[in-house]
Amino acid sequence: MGGLPLFVAIAIWVVLAAVLLAVLVKWWGGWPTTSPASGAGVGGDTKASAGTNQNNGAFEAVKSALTAVAGIGGVAYLVIKYRTEQREKDRTVDTKVQDAINQLGSDKASTRIAGVYALTDIADTYRGGYRQRVVDILCGYLRSDRSRQPAWDASGHLVESVASDEAVEFTIIAIMRKHLRKKQKDDDGKIRVRQTVDDDQLWCDCEFDLHEATFHEAVDLKDSTFECVPHFRGTKFERDADFGRATFTRGADFGVATFTGDAHFDVATFTRDAYADFGGAEFRASATFSGIQDPPSFKFEECKFNKICRGAYEWGTIPIPEDNDGLPAGAVWADFPEEDDKDGGTTSR
Numbered sequence: 410m411g412g413l414p415l416f417v418a419i420a421i422w423v424v425l426a427a428v429l430l431a432v433l434v435k436w437w438g439g440w441p442t443t444s445p446a447s448g449a450g451v452g453g454d455t456k457a458s459a460g461t462n463q464n465n466g467a468f469e470a471v472k473s474a475l476t477a478v479a480g481i482g483g484v485a486y487l488v489i490k491y492r493t494e495q496r497e498k499d500r501t502v503d504t505k506v507q508d509a510i511n512q513l514g515s516d517k518a519s520t521r522i523a524g525v526y527a528l529t530d531i532a533d534t535y536r537g538g539y540r541q542r543v544v545d546i547l548c549g550y551l552r553s554d555r556s557r558q559p560a561w562d563a564s565g566h567l568v569e570s571v572a573s574d575e576a577v578e579f580t581i582i583a584i585m586r587k588h589l590r591k592k593q594k595d596d597d598g599k600i601r602v603r604q605t606v607d608d609d610q611l612w613c614d615c616e617f618d619l620h621e622a623t624f625h626e627a628v629d630l631k632d633s634t635f636e637c638v639p640h641f642r643g644t645k646f647e648r649d650a651d652f653g654r655a656t657f658t659r660g661a662d663f664g665v666a667t668f669t670g671d672a673h674f675d676v677a678t679f680t681r682d683a684y685a686d687f688g689g690a691e692f693r694a695s696a697t698f699s700g701i702q703d704p705p706s707f708k709f710e711e712c713k714f715n716k717i718c719r720g721a722y723e724w725g726t727i728p729i730p731e732d733n734d735g736l737p738a739g740a741v742w743a744d745f746p747e748e749d750d751k752d753g754g755t756t757s758r
Contacts, residue, residue: 435739502539505531506546513550521577529584536609547581552622579626588612589633593656602632602654619644620662627670631655641666642686652677653697660684660705668692675723676700687712691743695721702726710739 441484455506505527512524525547532543555574592604604611613634615629621643628646631653641655642664647671652661660683668691675697678687691713704726714722714736720736730738 412695414625428571464525498535502531502535510546513546518574518576521574525577525580525584529588532588532612533606533610534631540584540610540612541615544612544617548618548622549583549622551578551581551619556623556625575626578624581623582628582630584628585617586630586633589630589635591634591656593632593634608704616640621645624650627651631673632657635661637732638662646670646672649673656680657683657685657705660686662686663690664708665689666691668694668696670694672696672700674698675725679705684708688739692718692722693743694718697723698722698727699725707737709737710738712737713743714740716744 439577442696468724473539509524509527509531512520512527515524528546530541532540538686544716555578573674587605590602590604591611592600594601595601611634614636616637617635617639620640623645625647627648628650632655634656635650636658638660640662642662643666644663644669647669649672650668651673653673654676655674656678658680659677664686665688671694673696674685676699679701681703682705685704688708688710689712693715695718696714707727719742724737727737729735733740734742736742737752
């Protein structure tokens with residue numbers, strides 16, 4: 410009855426309750442009546458007493474039925490009221506989300522930033538599934554082409570602005586970092602990561618789909634906790650990318666990603682059965698993987714490292730085969746000709 414008006418739904422419940430009452434009364438001996446005392450003496454008193462007991466039983470049945478009807482009606486009212494309020498809440502949130510999305514489409518960076526904060530406020534206020542909804546919108550925005558923003562001149566003609574979207578991007582990264590930092594303590598009980606939002610406002614359990622996104626600003630997500638696999642496949646990091654001391658409980662996908670700036674994965678934590686996929690990725694500057702305890706299943710197949718930064722790579726506990734020129738298994742040096750003893754030629758490493 411969730412689709413019916415509240416008054417109509419209650420009226421239907423009342424009719425059903427009345428029918429139930431009639432059935433119960435019929436089942437338990439009819440409506441209570443006053444039985445005439447027939448006869449005299451002991452026999453008459455016995456018949457009168459029997460009639461009274463029968464009527465008392467029916468009366469108790471009626472009271473029980475009325476109590477049941479009242480309970481059913483009360484529960485029905487509360488359920489219908491809750492559904493009505495929930496629909497009204499959903500309509501309110503949908504309107505707020507649409508308004509924020511419209512702000513993200515503005516040609517003014519300040520308006521887009523306001524849209525980011527409006528979406529964040531929705532996630533923080535309504536929580537639950539709205540967190541993933543907001544994360545999806547922000548990730549979708551970061552995956553879009555933001556290298557050149559549209560703008561209009563004074564006469565209303567569409568022109569293309571060369572202004573970048575770095576300010577908006579910086580705001581989104583900062584908000585993500587804030588909502589991904591889950592409280593953690595060291596072995597001695599000291600707080601290692603300080604949490605600044607409530608537990609049900611965290612985004613750690615949300616899916617982050619940032620495949621093929623381009624980050625023009627430095628990405629600082631150190632100390633973050635990812636309880637779902639973050640997808641950075643094909644992502645371009647044009648500046649530094651810092652995932653140091655981050656926790657990946659199920660794994661991380663950085664396949665075919667490009668790291669133009671320094672990449673930091675030092676002291677990252679991968680829980681049991683987690684994986685780290687860097688297959689086909691390219692590291693054009695330094696990269697640090699030191700301090701990773703119990704390293705997960707790393708994949709470096711066809712991963713390229715810049716020879717110029719050869720001394721700036723720290724592998725930590727990642728195994729380095731003796732026959733792979735100082736790189737993890739499957740990785741190669743980019744644009745570095747090296748003699749191949751097997752075929753007498755050269756191989757690009």
